Amino acid sequence: MRLGPEVLWLVLASITGFYGCLLLAMSQNRNWKNVHGESRIQHKKKVARRTGGSLLAVSLLLCILRDGGFAALLWPLLLYASSIAVTLILAFFPRGLRSATGWLDKSASASHRKTN
Amino acid sequence: MPLINEEFRRSMHWFHTWFGITLGAILFVVFWAGSLAVFDKEIHQWMIPETRIASVSADFSFDSLFQAFDDQVGNARSINMRPPTDRRPVLLVQYQDLEGNEKEAFFDPNNYRLINVTQSRAGNFFYDFHYTLEVGWRGIGGWIVAFAALSMMMLMISGIYVHRKIITDFFTFRPKKNTRRSVLDLHNVTAVLGLPFYFMLCLSGILSMITVYFSWSHKAPYDGNNRERLGDLGIPIIVPATGNEEHHLSIDAMLSRIESRWTGNQESPAKVDRVAVDYPGDQSAVVMWRSTTPADRITANNYLTYTDAGTGEVVSELQYGGAQAVKKWLLGAHFIQFDHITLRWLYFFAGLGGCVMIASGMVFWMQSRIKKTGMEPRKVGLVRAMTVGATTGIILSTGSYFLANRLLAKDLSAGGLDRAELEVLAFFCVWFCSFIHALLRGKKAWFEQCAAISAASLGLVVLNWLTTGDHIAKTLGEGLWGVAGMDLVVLAAAVCGIWACYCLKKASASSGDSSLPGSRPGLGSTTAE
Numbered sequence: 131m132r133l134g135p136e137v138l139w140l141v142l143a144s145i146t147g148f149y150g151c152l153l154l155a156m157s158q159n160r161n162w163k164n165v166h167g168e169s170r171i172q173h174k175k176k177v178a179r180r181t182g183g184s185l186l187a188v189s190l191l192l193c194i195l196r197d198g199g200f201a202a203l204l205w206p207l208l209l210y211a212s213s214i215a216v217t218l219i220l221a222f223f224p225r226g227l228r229s230a231t232g233w234l235d236k237s238a239s240a241s242h243r244k245t246n
Numbered sequence: 247m248p249l250i251n252e253e254f255r256r257s258m259h260w261f262h263t264w265f266g267i268t269l270g271a272i273l274f275v276v277f278w279a280g281s282l283a284v285f286d287k288e289i290h291q292w293m294i295p296e297t298r299i300a301s302v303s304a305d306f307s308f309d310s311l312f313q314a315f316d317d318q319v320g321n322a323r324s325i326n327m328r329p330p331t332d333r334r335p336v337l338l339v340q341y342q343d344l345e346g347n348e349k350e351a352f353f354d355p356n357n358y359r360l361i362n363v364t365q366s367r368a369g370n371f372f373y374d375f376h377y378t379l380e381v382g383w384r385g386i387g388g389w390i391v392a393f394a395a396l397s398m399m400m401l402m403i404s405g406i407y408v409h410r411k412i413i414t415d416f417f418t419f420r421p422k423k424n425t426r427r428s429v430l431d432l433h434n435v436t437a438v439l440g441l442p443f444y445f446m447l448c449l450s451g452i453l454s455m456i457t458v459y460f461s462w463s464h465k466a467p468y469d470g471n472n473r474e475r476l477g478d479l480g481i482p483i484i485v486p487a488t489g490n491e492e493h494h495l496s497i498d499a500m501l502s503r504i505e506s507r508w509t510g511n512q513e514s515p516a517k518v519d520r521v522a523v524d525y526p527g528d529q530s531a532v533v534m535w536r537s538t539t540p541a542d543r544i545t546a547n548n549y550l551t552y553t554d555a556g557t558g559e560v561v562s563e564l565q566y567g568g569a570q571a572v573k574k575w576l577l578g579a580h581f582i583q584f585d586h587i588t589l590r591w592l593y594f595f596a597g598l599g600g601c602v603m604i605a606s607g608m609v610f611w612m613q614s615r616i617k618k619t620g621m622e623p624r625k626v627g628l629v630r631a632m633t634v635g636a637t638t639g640i641i642l643s644t645g646s647y648f649l650a651n652r653l654l655a656k657d658l659s660a661g662g663l664d665r666a667e668l669e670v671l672a673f674f675c676v677w678f679c680s681f682i683h684a685l686l687r688g689k690k691a692w693f694e695q696c697a698a699i700s701a702a703s704l705g706l707v708v709l710n711w712l713t714t715g716d717h718i719a720k721t722l723g724e725g726l727w728g729v730a731g732m733d734l735v736v737l738a739a740a741v742c743g744i745w746a747c748y749c750l751k752k753a754s755a756s757s758g759d760s761s762l763p764g765s766r767p768g769l770g771s772t773t774a775e
Contacts (some may be wrong), residue, residue, distance in 0.1 A: 140588060155417040199543055200586055203579055206442055207592035213417065213439040214599065221419040 139196035143205075147189035148212040149230075153182030155216050156231045164224045165231060172236040250407065258407040263611060265397050267629070270608040271636035272379070272394045274601055278640055279376035280447075281597030284582060284590055285735075286369030287333040288728035293368040293651045295714040296352070296361045299335040300724045303356045306330065308497040308521055311337050314358035319351050323487075326522040330355040331541075332585065333728065364656055365665040371647070371673075377455065380670070388458055395448040402441055402448075409434060425753060426617065429610045436603035443596055444603075450580035453573055480564040482532060482552045490529040497521060497533065500558050504535045507560075508549045516540065516549055523555060531555035539583030545571070546578035605637045631684035631691075638695035639680025641739070645702035646676035648736075652709040693750045700743030703736045 155161045157178035166173070189208065193201035219227060282289065291298050306329050315325060322341040330337055337353035352361040367374075374380065381387030406412060416438065419431045437444075457464060468475040473483055501518055508516035522534040537549040550564035578584065582593055612629055650672035658665050684691040710733060711717040718737075721730035 151417075158414065158417070160414070161417055197586075199545075200584075200589065203544065203589055204586075204592070207589065207596055210440050210443060210596055210599070211592060214435070217417045217419050217435050217439075220417055221421050 136196050139192050143189045143192035143196065144208055144212070146185045146192065147205075147208045148215060150182045150185030150189060151209065151212040151216045152227065152231065153178045153185065153234075155220060156227075156234055157182065161220055162231075162234075164220060165227045166235065173234045174236060178231075178234050255407055258404040262401055262404040262408045266401055266607050267611050269394050269397050269401075270604050271632050272390060273398055274604045274608075274636045275379065275640055276376060276391055276394060277597055277600040277604060278644070279372045281594055281601065282372040282644070283369065283376050284594045284597060285728075285731070286373050287331075288732055289369035289372070290334065291726070291728040292710065292732040293366045293648070294352075294364050295716070296363045297334070297336045298714075298716065298726055298729055299330075299354065299356070300726055301356075302330045302335045306337075306355060308501060310358050311339070311353060312497060312523075312526070314353055314360070315339055315341070315351065318360040322526065324522060324524045325526060326520055328520050329518075331519075336361065364651075366651055366669055367666045368651075371670060377451070380674075385458060388455055392452055392455060392459055395451050399445060399448045402437070402445055405437055406441075409438070412438060426610065426613045429606045429613065433603055433606040433610055436599045436606070440596055440599050440603070444600055446576070447580060447600075450576035454577050454580055480550070480552075480562045482561045484524045484532055485530040487525040487528040488530050491527055497523075500533065500535075500553060503558075504551055504553070507551070508537065526555070529556065532561060539578075539581070541585035544578040544584060545575045546581055546583070601637075605633070608633045608637075627685060627688060630688065631681055634684035634691045634695060635677070635681035638692065638699060639677055639684065642680055642695055642699050642702065643673045643677035645699060645706065645739075647673040648706050649702060649709065652706065652713050693747055693754075696743045696746040696750065700740045700747065703740035703743060706736045707733050707740075 156165070156173070157175045159175075162173050186209065190201065190205045193205040193208065197204055308327055308329075311327055312325075315322075315327075319339075319341070320343075322343055323346065325339055325341040328334075328338040328340075335355065337355050337358070339351045339353065341349055341351065343349060352363050353359065354361055377388060377391050378385075379387035379390060381390065409415070412434075415431070415434055417435075419428070419435050421428050423431075452459070465472075465475065468478075476483060501521075505516055505518060516537050517540070518535050519538055519540075520534075520536045522536070523531055524534075525531045531554075533553045533555045535549070535551045535553065539546060552561040552563070553559060554561055582590060608629075612626055612633060615626060615629075647669055650669045654665055654668060656665070658668065660668060663671060680695060683695070687694060707718070710729075716726065716729055718730055718733045721727075721733065
């Protein structure tokens with residue numbers, strides 16, 4: 131395993147890939163309810179979808195920067211692994227994703243604005 | 247009338263169901279063997295302990311190897327030398343002796359001494375099994391695998407039409423719902439998310455064997471004139487030995503010339519990864535230089551050059567372009583011989599994901615049949631036996647193959663079979679027995695075979711320690727990553743087996759089925775299937 135900046139690129143590509151997949155999952159009502167409960171239905175679906183898609187693009191860019199031609203295999207496989215990881219966390223520990231996706235909650239943003 | 251109507255969907259459903267259930271066992275076997283073949287050289291190190299060399303001298307010489315072969319093995323009709331790599335830290339010489347028999351010899355790269363290795367096919371067995379199923383008669387195994395791969399591509403396409411909520415269910419796995427629903431979720435998730443990768447693997451797998459499946463296609467334009475065909479491909483016709491001896495040039499001296507010829511203006515240097523000499527020492531000797539598996543790119547088989555061993559002049563050179571370049575990329579992506587450890591692990595886990603996809607599809611079909619037709623579970627015994635044998639059975643037989651490797655005496659031969667063949671025999675015997683066991687034990691076979699997998703896996707780690715002295719702490723400390731990785735994966739398999747046993751027992755207890763040891767009857771709709 132090559133050490134140095136290449137490891138950093140790989141870690142960043144994995145994180146952006148994972149978080150991108152997570153946001154795409156959060157753009158679906160079923161997954162949102164699963165994580166945040168039935169009461170909090172209102173959330174920023176479009177923002178989640180667009181940010182998620184952008185993060186996947188960033189992940190691709192990082193894979194290309196790290197590996198050049200290998201990115202053609204690395205990126206889809208990283209996304210596959212990320213998607214499986216997101217699916218398993220949603221299935222077994224959905225509450226663990228609350229803090230990571232709380233900023234998408236519309237009601238929380240509204241109450242935050244009111245207090246300010 | 248829309249093209250994709252209900253009737254079309256029904257047709258796709260029919261195809262997906264029946265081709266899936268018919269070919270599921272073969273597909274699982276192919277995916278399983280392929281996943282293991284990703285780490286074929288690491289398995290090789292584990293199964294042939296004499297090749298476990300922690301540090302390899304940086305100064306490698308083909309001339310020294312050639313001389314060592316000549317001194318320690320003898321004359322050969324042709325020899326194919328391969329330098330050491332990080333994954334295979336020994337010198338490998340594949341040669342044809344004067345009687346025409348194909349053989350292998352391993353040399354220590356630090357002192358060029360011939361290594362007396364344990365006879366085993368090691369990782370090569372999974373590599374061959376992946377695309378031949380070890381059915382050699384008329385190459386029929388290759389045809390079966392090709393048909394399965396082609397069907398797999400169609401199964402993936404039909405699956406898209408069968409699955410109505412493909413976007414909604416994209417990240418959905420509901421383990422707390424009934425078992426049937428959970429199994430279908432698992433099937434959908436692994437299939438949909440991995441679809442591009444699996445499609446690429448099937449396509450590249452078929453392409454890799456295209457000259458077998460369409461053997462006439464590359465011969466027909468030449469009307470049987472093989473000489474002309476080879477000439478167009480840039481492959482020289484090897485002239486038989488003349489008997490006139492001639493001192494050939496130093497291979498090492500030619501090596502740098504060939505590599506610089508290949509590299510040209512490219513940024514990354516091309517490295518020779520095999521050198522073959524036909525009729526070494528003879529006046530007609532030809533040296534083949536090849537860079538088959540470049541470490542730093544996906545595309546396979548970039549460079550192939552033939553030189554006259556006497557004069558060193560280039561006889562012919564193979565140049566790829568156009569469609570061949572695309573094919574070579576796909577083959578490189580399929581064979582994964584490049585130096586990229588992250589991708590190697592991702593391939594391995596994606597391969598196992600494919601196994602989960604196939605197994606969950608088969609289990610779902612079985613449960614659906616039981617539910618829809620009201621069929622007694624015992625009447626699906628044959629399908630269950632096929633499913634159990636093809637899934638847990640092959641995992642168990644893989645464990646027995648490794649166990650046989652550690653337990654059989656080094657020079658053992660019996661019944662006309664050498665040691666390597668006896669290991670393979672152990673694999674097939676246990677695999678066959680797993681089907682019989684599943685047929686006889688019914689639903690209990692899942693639990694019992696999972697328990698056997700765990701026991702075998704734990705035994706493997708202990709046996710490796712006892713027979714070679716290489717325990718995990720030692721191999722990690724010495725930097726024998728391949729051996730340590732193999733031990734850790736085997737341990738992980740043991741943990742997965744124990745976890746599967748626990749889940750099966752729990753499901754059995756909640757469904758009120760007392761067939762599994764220690765299970766307690768209770769309420770619920772799930773089964774231990």
